[in-house]
Amino acid sequence: MSSAWHTSGPLVALMVLAVSVRAEEMKEKSCDVIGDETSESQTEKALLKKLEPLSQMRFNTTVELGATEYYTYHFRVCREVDSSSHDLAGLVQIDRTTGKTTVIGRINETQVFNGSDWIMLIYKGGDSYGRHCSGEKRRAVIMISCKRGFTASSFNIISEEREKEQECFYLFEMDSSVACPAEDSHLSVGSILLIILASLIAVYIVGGFLYQRLVVGAKGMEQFPHLPFWQDLGNLVADGCDFVCRSKPRNVPAAYRGVGDDQLGEESEERDDHLLPM
Numbered sequence: 001m002s003s004a005w006h007t008s009g010p011l012v013a014l015m016v017l018a019v020s021v022r023a024e025e026m027k028e029k030s031c032d033v034i035g036d037e038t039s040e041s042q043t044e045k046a047l048l049k050k051l052e053p054l055s056q057m058r059f060n061t062t063v064e065l066g067a068t069e070y071y072t073y074h075f076r077v078c079r080e081v082d083s084s085s086h087d088l089a090g091l092v093q094i095d096r097t098t099g100k101t102t103v104i105g106r107i108n109e110t111q112v113f114n115g116s117d118w119i120m121l122i123y124k125g126g127d128s129y130g131r132h133c134s135g136e137k138r139r140a141v142i143m144i145s146c147k148r149g150f151t152a153s154s155f156n157i158i159s160e161e162r163e164k165e166q167e168c169f170y171l172f173e174m175d176s177s178v179a180c181p182a183e184d185s186h187l188s189v190g191s192i193l194l195i196i197l198a199s200l201i202a203v204y205i206v207g208g209f210l211y212q213r214l215v216v217g218a219k220g221m222e223q224f225p226h227l228p229f230w231q232d233l234g235n236l237v238a239d240g241c242d243f244v245c246r247s248k249p250r251n252v253p254a255a256y257r258g259v260g261d262d263q264l265g266e267e268s269e270e271r272d273d274h275l276l277p278m
Contacts, residue, residue, distance in 0.1 A: 117181060
């Protein structure tokens with residue numbers, strides 16, 4: 001048993017190591033902001049975290065320049081366009097005429113900053129220019145603008161600036177809700193008070209019902225809390241309105257007096273006396 005373990009042990013260890021290396025290779029790389037780990041901007045890291053919902057999406061756009069230039073652009077947010085190639089390309093250009101693939105920017109050289117309703121993502125370290133821009137490396141600038149209700153839409157190329165000596169770039173734009181600022185609460189003070197009042201009423205009714213049923217042992221309508229008060233509430237309100245809205249004092253005599261039987265009797269006796277002979 002000991003000799004078998006000595007024989008198979010190293011083989012198992014090598015297999016585990018190979019599987020671990022393969023899993024690490026298959027794991028998709030993410031954006032790495034420019035600078036070493038100790039000097040990386042925490043603000044940039046927070047913005048990359050905000051862009052994370054877009055990382056599993058792929059974006060494409062096609063542009064035709066005249067009769068000779070026909071390109072397709074493939075873009076991913078903080079992920080490699082083709083993870084099997086291991087070239088860290090975050091945005092590539094494919095010439096539809098020749099099939100040539102050009103890396104515009106790589107995710108291991110990322111910059112990101114933002115404004116009130118936009119985020120600017122920059123991939124540097126692309127393939128070098130030939131005759132343009134002093135042969136420097138290409139870079140992609142992606143302007144992500146706020147558009148509520150859409151996780152991502154409208155990925156397009158705006159222009160390619162390659163007539164300068166340095167700092168040339170490709171400019172893209174897209175819309176996404178991740179670039180939008182947090183919405184402020186639209187609840188007014190009155191709405192908040194109404195919510196609190198409704199909550200208190202609900203607690204009163206439910207709590208009172210449970211108390212009447214479980215503690216007092218009430219049944220039927222008697223389970224409603226303070227039932228006699230609520231039954232008499234209408235009369236109380238009516239009495240209050242009568243007291244407040246009455247337009248004259250209660251002790252003022254009426255302007256019209258009705259004719260009673262006693263008054264009729266007295267008047268009939270006076271008429272009888274008048275008819276007696278002298």
